[in-house]
Amino acid sequence: MTDSVYIMAEQVHGKTLTLSTGRVIPTRWVGEQHVREDLGFIPSFADWARSIRAEPWMGRTQKIEAEVDPHLASPVREVI
Known part of the structure; x- marks a missing residue:
């Protein structure tokens, strides 16, 4: 997956996500996990x-x- 996809995900969701537990995780990590699960x-x-x-x-x-x-x-021809 190209970096541009991760950059887009970060633009939409921000650089980090805060879980309901209060833990902060990078958006890129979520994207990478998603790709690993699919592919x-x-x-x-x-x-x-x-x-x-x-x-x-x-x-x-x-x-x-x-x-x-x-x-x-x-050759360039001059037009007069």
């Missing part, structure tokens, strides 16, 4: 990235070398 482990970014299924539109890119490397760009 059995905390997935890494590599785990998450391996699970992405490539879609056809993801491979349709245009070459940007000319924009990045001025030596490959077409």
